[in-house]
Amino acid sequence: MYSLDVVQxxxxxxxxxxxxxxxxxxxxxxxxxxxxxxxxxxxxxxxxEIQRSSLAGSVLYLKSLDLPDINILKFDFLDPPSRESLEDALRQLYLIDAIDENGQITDVGRIMAELPLEPSLSRTLIEANKLGCLSQALTVAAVLSAEITFRSTRSKDMEGKRKRQELPDGSGWGDHIQLLQIFESWDRTGYDPRWCSDHELQVRGMKFSKDVRNQLSQIIQKIAKGSTDVQAKKEQKSDPDYRKLRRALCVGYGNQLAERMLHHNGYHTVGYRAQLVQVHPFSVLEGDEYGKLPVYIVYHELINTTRPFMRNVCAVDQSWIKPILKKLERLDMNKLSGGSSGSKDPEPLEDKQVSSPKKAMDVKQSDVDSKIQAARERYLARKGKK
Incomplete structure (x- = not known):
């Protein structure tokens, strides 16, 4: 599990x-x-960096190359990362459907490998396209990639705090929804920089998120089933509670789930090596009438300051995470890496395979000769066309 830690x-x-x-x-x-x-x-x-950052994107790229007999856990990296980091990357890719239980890349994984995003956001876009909320997911992915921030203000600047309070509140569903609503509000002004300044938002970050969104829209056009415009009215009218978008986020962040504790608003992460965490104080996630936060949420990242905090969280339904929990039960790390189940080392060759080295050499030489002959024929064919 990865988090942003303050280190020396x-x-x-x-x-x-x-x-x-x-x-x-x-x-x-x-x-x-x-x-x-x-x-x-x-x-x-x-x-x-390879030893201290998420390897999900790198492992997905290796899987997309279709290299024969590659074992991720034994791959010869220049700066070998820890086994735990590689296992965490494989686990994440499996939970978000990028690879199957045998470690083979899926059709979804191949599409993810083509998108210039971290795997969780790529998977969110693919699921959103399936559910019919691609436009909203594009905006969320762009804003998270650009990391828009508020302008720094003094702690006693009441005017700055008031302006921030005028921003959309995410309808209580969480920070992803708020980021979407902020971008849509800015879009309705014709991307006026003064609107950002009036609401204490950094103009440069907002403009960058707009550029990222335009780029993503162009890349994903070949698989898009609906409009990629920011103001997709059909999406907004048919899904006032953002259920489709939240479900897409649940699928994309399948490895970043958290469950609320029974008697208080603390959370523990779901899956391998559960960790006690809390929602970031700046989150707009709202509780029920008794003040209790949603039972299940997804988070974009963990930050370790005075304690572990989840930043950018979104409420999800329990029914949406059941398929993810079932996957955790049948997870076999050795198979995911590319090895065979139940054995970490390759089995020794049988006697009959090594009993006749001369025959094996003859077969190998025959293969080489056939490849040379095929290459010669292709060369002559190209020369004849000229």
């Missing part, structure tokens, strides 16, 4: 930052921490 920089990063601060001439660098921390607590070099 390495000594290499510290030296690089000192260089950035004094490029024009020699000088002194004053660091805001003791030299003992620099020498004893900082790592010598930064950990390679």
């Amino acid at each position: 920089i390495s000594r290499v990063q510290a030296d690089q930052r000192a260089g950035r601060a004094g490029r024009t001439r020699p000088g002194k660098c004053y660091r805001l921490y003791p030299i003992s921390i620099y020498q004893k607590e900082f790592l010598e070099a930064t950990i390679p």
Whole structure:
């Protein structure tokens, strides 16, 4: 399971930052921490990204290459990630239907590999296209990819807080719905930058999300079943509670589910290695009349600050997660990686396979000769056409 953690920089990063601060001439660098921390607590070099980030996209790409007899857990990476990271990536791809229980890439997985998004958002778009809410899902995916943020304001700036409160509240269903409503409100103004400024939104981030959405719309046109326009009236009228969009998010974030505790609003993640987490304080997710939050939610990411928080959450129905829970029950990690079930190492060859090496060499040489002959014939055929 991946989360955004606040960690110390390495000594290499510290030296690089000192260089950035004094490029024009020699000088002194004053660091805001003791030299003992620099020498004893900082790592010598930064950990390679492949060893500290999600590998779901990389594993999906490897699966899409259709390489024969590839075992993901034994793949020869330049900077080998941990086995736990690879298993987590395989588990995520399996739960969102990118690979089957034997580790083979599915038709859904091949489409996901073509989209320039993280697998969870790619799967959300495919499911939304099936359910008829592609336009809304495109907006959510674009805004999450662009990571729009509010402009920084002072804690005592009551006017700034009031402007933010005027923004849509996600209808109580969660942050994904709020992001959708914010973008749709901006679209109705003709993408006026002043609207963003008036509501304390960073104009640059909003413009970037608009560009990302346009790009995604062009890429997904070949599989789109409906309109990709921002204001898709048919989607809004037929789904006032955003059930279709929330269901698509549930499918896309099948590996990022959380269940509320029985007696309070704390949550624990569903699946492998459950973790106690809480909804981020800035979330617009609302509870019922008794103040209890939804029983099941999906989250976009985990952030570890004072405690683990789920950021960008959305309420989902219990009936939607039943297929995901069934998948967890029959999960076989060795099969997902590309190996055979029940054995981690390949079985030794039988005696009859190694008893006649001369025959095997003859067969191999025959294959080489046939390939050379086929290549020669293709060359002569092309030459004849000229």
